Each structure stands twice: as structure tokens, then as C-alpha cells.
Amino acid sequence: MTDPTTRTPTGPEESLRKYADALWSAAIAGDEYAATDAVLGALDAGVDPEAVLLDVVGAVQRKVGREWAANRISVAQEHTATAIDERVIGAVGHRVRTRPSRGRIAVACVDGEWHALPARLLAEVLRLRGFRVDYLGAQVPAPHLVEHLHRTAPEAVAISGSIATRLPTAHATITACRATGVPVIAGGAAFGSDGRYARLLGAEAWAPDARAAADRLAEGPLPRPENSTQAIDDLPHLADQEYTMVTRTAPQLVKAMYTGLELKLPVMARYSDQQRQHTAEDLDHIVQFLATSLYTGDDDLFGHFLRWTAEILEARSVPAAFLVPALELLGEELRDFPRATALLEGARAQFSASLVGTKESA
Structure with missing residues (x-):
């Protein structure tokens, strides 16, 4: 249900790390048999089955997520490793009944x-x-x-x-x-x-x-x-219907943002089809997370998303500053929505300040 354990591992930590390293190497190489051997070997060595699941398989899956976010493994590798982790979980279940x-x-x-x-x-x-x-x-x-x-x-x-x-x-x-x-x-x-x-x-x-x-x-x-x-x-704040309206008009909002960015950022004229697709997807995510923040009434949710997105973009050599004009364009489209406007203005100010701080520290 949840992200793999954040607690202290059960059993000798070095042993758990050894098996996790073996599983990582096998999973990232797409070697299902070696991956299965790693987890079954841990069980044969007497490692607690719950620790195998959470401190070996779970730890590896968390690393898969981190490495994808840092752009050190591809989407295909991430999918392959996840599929292998799924299979080895089944292997543990069959071994320990x-x-x-x-x-x-x-x-x-x-x-x-x-x-x-x-x-x-x-x-x-x-x-x-x-x-x-x-x-x-x-x-x-x-x-x-x-x-x-x-x-x-x-x-x-x-x-x-x-x-x-x-x-x-x-x-x-x-x-x-x-x-x-x-x-x-x-x-x-x-x-x-x-x-x-x-x-x-x-x-x-x-x-x-x-x-x-x-x-x-x-x-x-x-x-x-x-x-x-x-x-x-x-949820009393939903009475203003802003969440509903943003959700219903999401495709139009994304289109307006994309068109506006093309005018603001001449470099987009040289984008490949794949870059155009990724840009549209990023804009769609901005609208989706804004809508979710409006639903929950929690501005922090949107701010956290922006910080995470900035890290992903930078890891992929896309300037995080791209998000600022995107937020401005979305704000223009939603200027008649008080809660969305306040949320966007606050998020844009904080994000712009963080970008300036990052440049100064660099």
C-alpha cells in the first residue's frame, strides 16, 4: 500500500544491503532469474521474510524511483526493474506460505x-x-x-x-x-x-x-x-466550484498555456515532436495538480509539486525557469477564479524566489 519501509531494517544491515545490491544489479540488467536467486538466497540464509520484502525488494524499488527521477535510468529500465520486483515478490510468497x-x-x-x-x-x-x-x-x-x-x-x-x-x-x-x-x-x-x-x-x-x-x-x-x-x-471550500471548472476546462487551459509559451519562448519553434509532447504533458500536470490543490484546499500540495517538477526538469537539462511563464499564463486564464489566482500567485512568488536563491548560491 505504501512506500517501502523507512524504519531500521530487521536483521544484520550489511547482509540486507548485500542482497539488495544483488537484486538491484539483476533488476536493472533485466535478469529475472538472477533477481529471483538473490531474494531466495536471502531466505535460504535465514533472513526474515518480511525483511526480504521490505528491506531488500522495497529498498531496491525506492532506488529505482530515485534513479529515474535523477535521469540515471530510462523509463524502460524503470518499468523492467519494477516488473522484476513484482515477480520476485511472488517468488517470496510461494516460498513462504x-x-x-x-x-x-x-x-x-x-x-x-x-x-x-x-x-x-x-x-x-x-x-x-x-x-x-x-x-x-x-x-x-x-x-x-x-x-x-x-x-x-x-x-x-x-x-x-x-x-x-x-x-x-x-x-x-x-x-x-x-x-x-x-x-x-x-x-x-x-x-x-x-x-x-x-x-x-x-x-x-x-x-x-x-x-x-x-x-x-x-x-x-x-x-x-x-x-x-x-x-x-x-469540503466547504468546494462550494465555489473552482475545482470543477478547472477540471472541466483542463484541455483548453493546457492549449492556451502551450500557445502562450510558444510566443514567450522562441526556442520552442525548434522543439522535436517528442519535446512538444513532453511540454504538453508537463503543462497538463500543472493543471491537474492545481485542481487537486483546489480540491483539498491545501496550497502546499501545489508548491511541493512545483519543487519536485523543477528537480525532474533540471535532471533532464530543461531549465526549471520554464515553469514561471507557464504559471503566469495559467493565472491569466484563471483570473476570474479568486482561490486559483491566489494559489498561483503565491506559488509563483515562492518558486521565483527559490530560483533566485539557487542561482545566488551557485
């Missing part, structure tokens, strides 16, 4: 969330701890999840989300689950490093990582939803 002795837990990703490996890690850790687990995988539509909850009546449902732009969908999913009387524990980067969005959207519990989630579920049942009929739009 447990008989269910605890309650039933459903584990699912928010609809539109295709980063399924964190959820898979949680599912396997829960199985190791004796839970009966229904792992539903990536991109689970809320109606399908609700049907499953009605049919199986689990003690809880664990909802995973890595992409913040899926928070409105996560809200719908959490609300639908709670309406069935099943409590929700949420986790993943989408819900914030402190779980603020899990609480905002009504989840009964939040966990920063798979171990913490398993610990919380092992402590005892989550509290049943106090108000299972909570309205999905029970």
Missing part, C-alpha cells in the same frame, strides 16, 4: 493508480502476519471495490495511492467503502508524508509504510465508520 489465523483485509489501489508494487508489498506482509488478504491490484474502480466488500465483508480495506492527482478519486473510494461499514486505512505518497489527506478525506487510519500499516492492523480492529453516509463533497 502461511495459514491464515487473523481476519480478512482487502488491499487495493485507487482507480487510476497504476503504481501497484507498494500495495503488493503490504498484501504479502499481511499474509506473513497471518491475515487473510484479498489483493485487488492496481486501478480498482470504486463500484468494483464496493461489490467486493459487500461480498466478502473484510475487517478493513487498505487503500493505496502514490499520485496526488488521484485524491479526488480516493475521496470517492473512501466514502464508498465507509458507506458499506468497512473502515479504511490509507497510505502512499498521495496522502501526504504526515497523512493529512487521509484524515481530510475521511479514512479511519493512515500509515507511512507497510510495516506501520501491518502493525496498526495487528493491534486490533479499526474503528467502524461513525458516519457512513458522509457526503463526498463535505
Whole structure:
């Protein structure tokens, strides 16, 4: 469900690092057999299975994400390594089989969330701890999840989300689950490093990582939803309809921003088709994250996205300053929307100041 462990590894740290290094080398080379040998070798050496999952496989997957963000591995390598990590998790599950002795837990990703490996890690850790687990995988539509909850009546449902732009969908999913009387524990980067969005959207519990989630579920049942009929739009700031309007007009906003950038940045006339596509995608992400910030009422979400995007752009030799005129153009399009205007002005001022500070320190 969540990003792999951030806690102190179980077992000798050097041993765990050795197996993680072996798995990394195999995964990045696309060698599934060597990757499987690495994790099964750890089990044969007596490493705790949960540590193998979280401190070996999980650690490698986190490194995959960091290396992709730093532009040191390609998208193809990232996908290949992730697929191999998925396969080796299955290998661990087949090697270490447990008989269910605890309650039933459903584990699912928010609809539109295709980063399924964190959820898979949680599912396997829960199985190791004796839970009966229904792992539903990536991109689970809320109606399908609700049907499953009605049919199986689990003690809880664990909802995973890595992409913040899926928070409105996560809200719908959490609300639908709670309406069935099943409590929700949420986790993943989408819900914030402190779980603020899990609480905002009504989840009964939040966990920063798979171990913490398993610990919380092992402590005892989550509290049943106090108000299972909570309205999905029970966020007062949404009454201004700004989120709805930005979402509905997103394609037009992206087009207007792109056209405006072509006038402001003559270099775009020399862009390749691939560069044009990437630019359009970046602009679409700006609009999506702005909309999500409007939905949650949290300006920090948009600011964090801008800082992360700047790092990604710089790693790919694209000046982060490109974002400033993009924000200005979006502000012009949304000048009749007070909350969006204030958010964009504040974000643009902070981001511009950070760029100046970066140049001065350099």
C-alpha cells in the first residue's frame, strides 16, 4: 500500500544491503532469474521474510524511483526493474506460505493508480502476519471495490495511492467503502508524508509504510465508520466550484498555456515532436495538480509539486525557469477564479524566489 519501509531494517544491515545490491544489479540488467536467486538466497540464509520484502525488494524499488527521477535510468529500465520486483515478490510468497489465523483485509489501489508494487508489498506482509488478504491490484474502480466488500465483508480495506492527482478519486473510494461499514486505512505518497489527506478525506487510519500499516492492523480492529453516509463533497471550500471548472476546462487551459509559451519562448519553434509532447504533458500536470490543490484546499500540495517538477526538469537539462511563464499564463486564464489566482500567485512568488536563491548560491 505504501512506500517501502523507512524504519531500521530487521536483521544484520550489511547482509540486507548485500542482497539488495544483488537484486538491484539483476533488476536493472533485466535478469529475472538472477533477481529471483538473490531474494531466495536471502531466505535460504535465514533472513526474515518480511525483511526480504521490505528491506531488500522495497529498498531496491525506492532506488529505482530515485534513479529515474535523477535521469540515471530510462523509463524502460524503470518499468523492467519494477516488473522484476513484482515477480520476485511472488517468488517470496510461494516460498513462504502461511495459514491464515487473523481476519480478512482487502488491499487495493485507487482507480487510476497504476503504481501497484507498494500495495503488493503490504498484501504479502499481511499474509506473513497471518491475515487473510484479498489483493485487488492496481486501478480498482470504486463500484468494483464496493461489490467486493459487500461480498466478502473484510475487517478493513487498505487503500493505496502514490499520485496526488488521484485524491479526488480516493475521496470517492473512501466514502464508498465507509458507506458499506468497512473502515479504511490509507497510505502512499498521495496522502501526504504526515497523512493529512487521509484524515481530510475521511479514512479511519493512515500509515507511512507497510510495516506501520501491518502493525496498526495487528493491534486490533479499526474503528467502524461513525458516519457512513458522509457526503463526498463535505469540503466547504468546494462550494465555489473552482475545482470543477478547472477540471472541466483542463484541455483548453493546457492549449492556451502551450500557445502562450510558444510566443514567450522562441526556442520552442525548434522543439522535436517528442519535446512538444513532453511540454504538453508537463503543462497538463500543472493543471491537474492545481485542481487537486483546489480540491483539498491545501496550497502546499501545489508548491511541493512545483519543487519536485523543477528537480525532474533540471535532471533532464530543461531549465526549471520554464515553469514561471507557464504559471503566469495559467493565472491569466484563471483570473476570474479568486482561490486559483491566489494559489498561483503565491506559488509563483515562492518558486521565483527559490530560483533566485539557487542561482545566488551557485
